[in-house]
Amino acid sequence: MTEALVQSKTGVTLLGGGDFAHADLDLALALAPLLVAADGGADGALAAGRMPGAVIGDFDSVSAAARAAIPLDRQHKVPEQDSTDFEKCLRLVEAPFLLGLGFAGLRLDHTLSVMTALASHPHQRCLILGPEDVIFLCPPRLTLPLEPGVRLSLFPMGPATGRSSGLRWPIDGLDFAPAGRIGTSNEATGPVDLQIDGPMLVLLPRAWLRPALGALLPAISLAG
Structure with a gap:
């Protein structure tokens, strides 16, 4: 088993190289206070006035200026090309949960690779915050405290029932x-209970991030 490069007792915010609103970064860090940048996400972190606690990736997109600004002991270059920078973070970060920002809403191929990575790393509790949605892999049993009329989409990443x-x-x-x-x-008619066999993504309106996180991690007290 690969040893984690980053270990945290709190949630971790993963920042990718895509577009994100600074207010969304503030929201994510209020819930998951340790910031880890996936390669070029380091530039976005610094532009938002945030120093990442770690940078993980093959370093093909992080700028020289960002590398000069970030302490060397926080830079973790993983040169292999068989996985994306997001997958490297999923593999090498150990935390109760991860919030991903800057991974959805830009290039479609990158977004699809992120969805695939969620399905292939079921041990991670990782939620992706996009422009309209919050996306996560459904565990075998999940109860969501939704209100009537809330949109809920299920997208299979393989055969599922x-x-x-x-x-x-x-x-x-x-x-x-x-x-x-x-x-x-x-659409929810009230609280939703799901029992899922197989890889299935759940997509909810982003306003339901905190309830979704609470449902996935009922034993963890959320900050913010």
């Missing part, structure tokens, strides 16, 4: 697959 209560369109008995049935634009 499940059971539900609290959805306008129940998923019981359905077979999901990326090239088959998917579950976009379902």
Whole structure:
């Protein structure tokens, strides 16, 4: 097993090289106070007035100016090219949960690779905060304290089945697959209980970040 480069007892904010609002970074850090930049995300962190606690990646996109500004002991170059910088962070950061920012809403191929990485690292509790949504891999059992009318989408990253209560369109008995049935634009009728077998992403409106995080980590007291 690969030894973690970053270990934290609190949540970790992962910052990618995509666009993000400074207010969103403030929001993420209020919940996950340790900032780890994925390669070029270091430039975005410094531009927002934040010094990352660590930088992880192959360093093909972080600027020379950022590398000069960040202490060397915080720079972790991982030169292999078989994984993305986001995957490197998922593999090498050990924390109760991760909040990802700057990983969605820019290049579609990068966004798709992030979704794939979420599915291939089920041991990590990682939520991606995008311009409109919060996205995370559904655990085998999840109860979300949603209100009636809240949009909830389910996107399979492989063959998956499940059971539900609290959805306008129940998923019981359905077979999901990326090239088959998917579950976009379902709707809560109240609190939602999901039992999922297989890799399934959950997408909620971003206003539901904190309740989603609380549902994934019921034993952790959230800051902020």
